[in-house]
Amino acid sequence: MAETKKVRHILSLSGGKDSAALAIYMRDRVPEMEYIFSDTNKELPETYEYLERISSYLGKEVIRLNADVGFDHWYEMYGGMIPSNHRRWCTRALKLKPFEQHCGNDEVINYVGLRAEENRSGYISHKSNIKAVYPFKEDGLVLRDIEAILRESGVGMPPYTKWGRTRSGCYFCFYQQKIEWVRLKETYPELYDKAKEYERPYEKTGNFFTWSQGESLVEMEQPERVEQIKREHIIRIERIKARKENTTLLEIFADAETTEEPDDDDDQGCLVCQL
Template identity: 85%
Template sequence: MAEEKRVRHILSLSGGKDSAALAIYLRDRVPEMEYIFSDTQKELPETYEYLDRISSYLGQSVVRLNADVGFDHWYEMYGGMIPSNHRRWCTRALKLKPFEQYCGDQEVVNYVGLRADEDRTGYISHKPNIKAVYPFREDGLVLRDIEEILRTSGVGMPPYTNWGRTRSGCYFCFYQQKIEWVRLKETHPDLYEKAKAYEKPFEKTGNFFTWSQGESLAELERPMRIEQIKREHVIRIERLAARKENATLAEVFAEADRTQELDEDEDQGCLVCQL
C-alpha cells in the first residue's frame, strides 16, 4: 500500500498580535503545528521577548529561520538602496525565502492571521505545495476577538505596544509612521542611530535613500520637528476617537495606523512581517 503523504501545518509568527492570537487560537486544534519565525536579525528586543512568551504558552519552541545572507549583504548588493514600499526587496530575501526553503517540497498548510475585519490580502505562496488558510476570516473573528484571546491567555499584547509602536518587524521598518520613529528614538536611541547610519550616500553610486518618506532621520529628530510630529499625531487620534465613539483604544490606533499608511504609501503595510 502506498504510504500516505504527510501534510505539514505551519504557522509563521511575525512578533505581531494577530499571528500570536492565531497560535493561541489553534494550539489545541492543530497539535502538530510547527511554529516558525523568520528572523531578520534587525528585530526589536521586545519582539524576541514576546516570542519567548508565546513559546511558553504554547509549550513548544518557535523555530528561528535565518536567511542565508542578512540585510546588510543585500543593502550592499542593491547599491545602498534602503527598501521602501516600492522597493521591498527585504521581505522577499529575509522573510519569504527562508519560509519557502523551510517548507521545501512537502505539502504545507500555512496558517495566516488575517482577520475578518480586514480588507487586506495575505501572502499567497506561488509554490504549489503551500496552501494558505485564514482561520480568523473563516470563523469571523475581528480585532476585539483577537484582543480578548490575548488577554484571557495571559500572553497579552506585544510589549513594544507599551511605548506606542504599532507594528512588529525590523526596528528600521520603512512602514513606520513618523510618530513611531520619534518613539523609537525616545525608547531605543541606539537603534535609531543604527537606522540613521544607513542613510548615507552610497560610496559606489552616490545614491541617497531615506527610511521615512520625504525626510532623513537626521531631519526628523530635530526638536521642532519632533514637537510638530507629536502635535499632528494627537490631532489625528482625537479626530479618529471622536468619529469612532465606541471604539477601543486599540481600534483607534489601528485605524490611525491604517489611514496613515494609505496617506503615505497607498499601500497597507507588510503582511508577512507584521501580521
C-alpha cells in the same frame, strides 16, 4: 497501495498580535503545528521577549529561520540600497525565501492571521504545494476577539505596544509612521542612531535614500519637527475618536497609524512581517 503524503501545518510568527493570537487559537486544534519565525537580526528587543513568551505558552520551540544570514548580509548584496515600499527586497530575501526553503516541496498548510474585518490579502507564496488558510476570517473573529485571546491566555499584547508602537518588524521598518519613528527615538535612541547610519548615498547612482519617504531621520529628529509630529498625531487621534463610538483605544491608534500617509499604505507584501 500508495502511501498518503504527509501534510505539514506551519504558522509563521511575526512578533505581532495577530499571529500570536492565531498560534494560541490553533494550539489545541492542530497539535502538530510547526511555529516559525524569520529572524532579520534587526528586531526590537521586545519582539524576542514576546516570542519566548509565546513559545512558553505553546509548549513548543519557535523555529528561527535565517538567523545566521540577517539584514546586513542582504543589504551588502544589494549594494547598500535600503529597502522601501517600491524596493521590498527585505520581505523577499528575509521572510518569504526562508519560509519557502523551510517548506521545501512538502505539502504545506500555512496559517495566516488575517482578521474577519480586514479587507486585504497578503502574499504568502505562489508555490503550488503551499496553501494559505485564514482561520480568523473563516470563524468571524475581529480585533476585539484577538485582544481577548491574548488577554485570557496570559500572553498579552506585544510589549512594544506599551510605548506606542503598533507593528512588529525591524526597528527601522520603512512602513513605520513618523510618530513611530519619534517613539523609537525616545525609547531606543541607540537603535534610531543605527537606523540613521543606513541613510547614505547609494554607491551605484549617488541617490540618497531615506527610511521615511521624503524626510531623513536627521531632519525628523530636530526638536521643532518632533513637536510638530506629536501635535499632528494628537489631532489625528482626536479626529478619529470623534468619528467613532464604542471603539477600543487600540483600534483608534491602529486607525491613526494606517491613515497617516495615504500615499504610502501599500503594505500587502509585508503582511508576513506585521501580522
